[in-house]
Amino acid sequence: MNPIRSFADLIPDAVPAAESRQGAERSIAIRGLAAYYGKHKAIEGIDLDIGPGVITAIIGPSGCGKSTLIRCINRMHEVIAGAYATGSVTLDGTDIYTPGSDPVQIRRRIGMVFQKPNPFPTRTVYENVIAGLRLNLPRKSKADYDEVVERSLRSVALWDEVKDKLHDAGTALSGGQQQRLCIARAIAIKPEVLLLDEPCSALDPTATLKIEDLLFSLKIDYTIVIVTHNMQQAARASDRTAFLMADENHVGHLVEAGPTREIFLKPKDSRTEDYISGRLG
Amino acid sequence: MHEQAETRRFARRRASNLMSLLFVVLLASLSVAILLVIVGHIFANGLSSLTLDFFTKIPKPYGEDGGGIAQAIVGTIEMLLLAGLMAIPVGVATAIYLVEFGSGRFAKTVGFAIELLAELPSIVVGVFVWALLVRNVTGYSGIAGSTALAIIMIPIIARSVEEILKLVPNGLREAALALGTPRWKVVLFVVVPTVLPGILTGIMLSLARAAGETAPLLLTSLGNNFFNFNLQKPMAAMPLQIYNYAVSPYDDWHRKAWASTLVLIAIVAIMSGAVKFLTRRWKHESN
Ligand SMILES: Nc1ncnc2c1ncn2[C@@H]1O[C@H](COP(=O)(O)OP(=O)(O)OP(=O)(O)O)[C@@H](O)[C@H]1O
Ligand SMILES: [Mg+2]
Numbered sequence: 001m002n003p004i005r006s007f008a009d010l011i012p013d014a015v016p017a018a019e020s021r022q023g024a025e026r027s028i029a030i031r032g033l034a035a036y037y038g039k040h041k042a043i044e045g046i047d048l049d050i051g052p053g054v055i056t057a058i059i060g061p062s063g064c065g066k067s068t069l070i071r072c073i074n075r076m077h078e079v080i081a082g083a084y085a086t087g088s089v090t091l092d093g094t095d096i097y098t099p100g101s102d103p104v105q106i107r108r109r110i111g112m113v114f115q116k117p118n119p120f121p122t123r124t125v126y127e128n129v130i131a132g133l134r135l136n137l138p139r140k141s142k143a144d145y146d147e148v149v150e151r152s153l154r155s156v157a158l159w160d161e162v163k164d165k166l167h168d169a170g171t172a173l174s175g176g177q178q179q180r181l182c183i184a185r186a187i188a189i190k191p192e193v194l195l196l197d198e199p200c201s202a203l204d205p206t207a208t209l210k211i212e213d214l215l216f217s218l219k220i221d222y223t224i225v226i227v228t229h230n231m232q233q234a235a236r237a238s239d240r241t242a243f244l245m246a247d248e249n250h251v252g253h254l255v256e257a258g259p260t261r262e263i264f265l266k267p268k269d270s271r272t273e274d275y276i277s278g279r280l281g
Numbered sequence: 282m283h284e285q286a287e288t289r290r291f292a293r294r295r296a297s298n299l300m301s302l303l304f305v306v307l308l309a310s311l312s313v314a315i316l317l318v319i320v321g322h323i324f325a326n327g328l329s330s331l332t333l334d335f336f337t338k339i340p341k342p343y344g345e346d347g348g349g350i351a352q353a354i355v356g357t358i359e360m361l362l363l364a365g366l367m368a369i370p371v372g373v374a375t376a377i378y379l380v381e382f383g384s385g386r387f388a389k390t391v392g393f394a395i396e397l398l399a400e401l402p403s404i405v406v407g408v409f410v411w412a413l414l415v416r417n418v419t420g421y422s423g424i425a426g427s428t429a430l431a432i433i434m435i436p437i438i439a440r441s442v443e444e445i446l447k448l449v450p451n452g453l454r455e456a457a458l459a460l461g462t463p464r465w466k467v468v469l470f471v472v473v474p475t476v477l478p479g480i481l482t483g484i485m486l487s488l489a490r491a492a493g494e495t496a497p498l499l500l501t502s503l504g505n506n507f508f509n510f511n512l513q514k515p516m517a518a519m520p521l522q523i524y525n526y527a528v529s530p531y532d533d534w535h536r537k538a539w540a541s542t543l544v545l546i547a548i549v550a551i552m553s554g555a556v557k558f559l560t561r562r563w564k565h566e567s568n
Contacts, residue, residue: 074459076455076458076459079454079455079458081384104461104462104463105461106461107458107459107460107461108460108461109461111459111460112459114452114455114456114459116452118450118452118453118455118456119456120453120456120457120471120475121453121475122474122475131457131460132460132461132462135457135460135462135466135470135471136460136461136462136463136466182456185456185460186459186460189460189461
């Protein structure tokens with residue numbers, strides 16, 4: 001089978017969702033971003049626009065700086081000792097890197113889900129969902145928390161599976177359930193943007209499809225950025241794709257970005273084509 | 282022919298494997314045997330002296346039969362409590378600083394200081410407290426004894442808690458940070474609760490070690506043959522009492538030394554048993 005044609009089959013037809021959300025807020029503009037680990041420069045010269053109402057996929061070979069890039073979007077990059085970033089990332093027109101802006105506040109607006117499911121082991125399913133509220137927001141009534149827990153778990157399609165296990169440890173769930181729990185925990189504090197760094201790499205195909213369906217239903221409410229190693233996933237689940245690659249000095253650059261259909265079927269850069277087809281062949 | 286050599290080599294390898302296993306098991310049993318001999322000896326010699334009087338009376342005048350170690354039990358418990366009050370916050374905070382916040386030169390200095398403090402012989406700690414506190418400020422007293430014990434406990438707590446905090450996967454800290462949690466809250470409400478049983482075990486370890494210290498107390502709390510609840514006065518302690526009974530020429534007192542040893546070991550065992558019990562319940566509840 002022609003691999004390229006199989007991508008064409010995977011990619012959904014141009015999504016009108018993006019248009020219907022035009023003028024909506026929650027858009028991100030990255031300009032001249034460079035990120036360092038101490039002296040080592042990991043990415044450089046990144047210019048990328050991330051629109052609301054769509055899913056943006058970031059793809060590229062291992063070590064090209066995908067995680068680094070996505071962690072710069074909510075200032076998680078700098079929690080690693082010696083790591084820092086230069087350039088600008090604006091959310092709705094304000095630069096999150098402007099001096100005096102508080103990374104703690106920014107992370108409440110821009111949530112993140114990691115590669116490895118990481119529910120808090122000392123907390124129950126219920127407590128995991130409301131962890132962000134309990135840790136950082138004024139105390140609310142039990143009824144409010146109940147409501148948040150049910151709503152968040154329903155929107156990650158986990159409610160029916162865990163409604164009888166709400167008071168079991170979060171780590172007692174299966175890997176796929178744990179990852180959906182982590183997404184529920186991230187959206188319980190109602191961020192504007194959701195960043196996901198290879199959220200499905202530890203999951204089986206069924207659980208992966210569940211998460212993809214879930215992202216599809218979440219994109220109306222959240223600006224979503226997903227890093228993935230899986231070409232099929234990028235093709236299936238994203239509206240826009242950004243392709244990153246490291247140069248000979250191991251510094252990651254953005255090769256091209258655009259609608260997923262174009263990147264996969266009519267890439268402008270030969271490196272994009274090589275990567276996409278190489279992955280399949 | 283070739284095959285035969287192969288089989289022989291295999292047999293030889295098996296034999297040498299067996300030999301080395303036997304050797305290791307033998308030496309390992311030796312450490313168990315040592316423990317059994319010690320515990321057995323303590324029981325055999327001490328058990329007969331464990332009367333009610335032993336726990337409720339103070340020692341009799343030199344050479345008289347009877348009497349107990351009540352004042353030493355009181356002294357040890359009081360001094361351990363005060364020493365814990367001083368050492369636990371300092372030790373735990375030091376470990377948290379080193380693992381969760383520390384980088385750069387100051388953190389290196391702190392880490393190095395803890396390392397040195399841990400290697401200080403306990404008699405040196407005693408001399409130091411004697412020179413600085415006993416001679417000029419407090420005199421021989423429970424406070425001075427507690428201070429010496431606290432100095433011994435701090436590096437033990439700091440190092441064990443440090444090791445335990447390092448075991449917390451970074452993903453957990455990042456999960457909390459990504460929810461917009463300030464660092465201090467991440468440490469207090471996510472990292473520490475995750476390893477609380479380990480932290481308590483580390484604290485227990487330091488208390489057990491301090492409970493058996495003799496040399497620094499000789500120079501600081503001095504010992505006392507009478508009831509004393511006042512930390513500002515010279516205070517008895519179980520290891521000191523064991524020493525006093527043991528160096529006497531009387532058989533009855535020798536038996537009392539063994540019995541005191543038995544009680545000291547029991548106290549330590551009860552404390553660590555209690556921590557194990559509590560942390561298991563705590564784990565159970567959080568599941
Ligand atoms: N904590 C770190 N300290 C130092 N260098 C790092 C650190 N994390 C990543 N790097 C370096 O930064 C570069 C980009 O890494 P990054 O993790 O962003 O790549 P990636 O595209 O996410 O790779 P993968 O697909 O394997 O996850 C690599 O060269 C890596 O060696
Ligand atoms: Mg990565």
